[in-house]
Amino acid sequence: DQQVKQNSPSLSVQEGRISILNCDYTNSMFDYFLWYKKYPAEGPTFLISISSIKDKNEDGRFTVFLNKSAKHLSLHIVPSQPGDSAVYFCAARNTGNQFYFGTGTSLTVIP
Amino acid sequence: KAGVTQTPRYLIKTRGQQVTLSCSPISGHRSVSWYQQTPGQGLQFLFEYFSETQRNKGNFPGRFSGRQFSNSRSEMNVSTLELGDSALYLCASSFQGRSEKLFFGSGTQLSVL
Numbered sequence: 001d002q003q004v005k006q007n008s009p010s011l012s013v014q015e016g017r018i019s020i021l022n023c024d025y026t027n028s029m030f031d032y033f034l035w036y037k038k039y040p041a042e043g044p045t046f047l048i049s050i051s052s053i054k055d056k057n058e059d060g061r062f063t064v065f066l067n068k069s070a071k072h073l074s075l076h077i078v079p080s081q082p083g084d085s086a087v088y089f090c091a092a093r094n095t096g097n098q099f100y101f102g103t104g105t106s107l108t109v110i111p
Numbered sequence: 112k113a114g115v116t117q118t119p120r121y122l123i124k125t126r127g128q129q130v131t132l133s134c135s136p137i138s139g140h141r142s143v144s145w146y147q148q149t150p151g152q153g154l155q156f157l158f159e160y161f162s163e164t165q166r167n168k169g170n171f172p173g174r175f176s177g178r179q180f181s182n183s184r185s186e187m188n189v190s191t192l193e194l195g196d197s198a199l200y201l202c203a204s205s206f207q208g209r210s211e212k213l214f215f216g217s218g219t220q221l222s223v224l
Binding site for chain 2: 002004006009032034036041042043044045046049089091093096097098099100101102103104
């Protein structure tokens with residue numbers, strides 16, 4: 001039962017362009033959403049988050065958008081840099097403090 | 112401040128054996144969660160401990176168990192290992208009872224032969 005889905009396993013983007021990573025969820029009771037970045041042989045590191053009462057949160061080059069009616073979350077990276085190449089996981093928290101993660105999208109930024 | 116520490120980093124076992132993985136959370140963090148990562152499956156939630164009590168549990172068989180000690184350190188045990196248990200096991204800690212961010216360790220890569 002995959003409650004958080006990332007339907008694109010991989011994405012390639014030219015350096016300097018925008019990267020858009022997408023995430024869909026099924027549970028309308030999720031109240032907090034996060035994006036994590038993961039390099040090989042390392043644990044995921046927190047990138048950015050958004051509460052369900054907001055529709056946008058920005059932190060430098062990273063912006064997360066939340067569309068509650070569509071149950072859709074997206075991460076925008078502008079401009080993309082080669083160091084952004086990693087696997088990105090979206091995650092959602094339910095009211096019971098349990099986090100659900102997507103299957104990840106592997107982003108490659110081409111110099 | 113030291114991050115989340117998981118030991119060992121790598122482990123090779125054979126089918127039928129059991130294994131214990133260890134996780135030391137960030138100092139002051141009282142919540143510890145365990146996740147299994149396999150290719151194509153993302154991070155699957157195993158269980159969460161808060162103040163030595165299991166607070167949440169994922170959909171894994173009873174062969175997977177855990178515990179948390181009074182110093183918040185946690186262990187995860189898998190008994191009667193199967194080939195499908197080969198995965199990266201990640202531990203995450205957080206400070207509050209209602210977590211807004213999880214801090215992950217580097218994981219233990221378990222290979223079952």
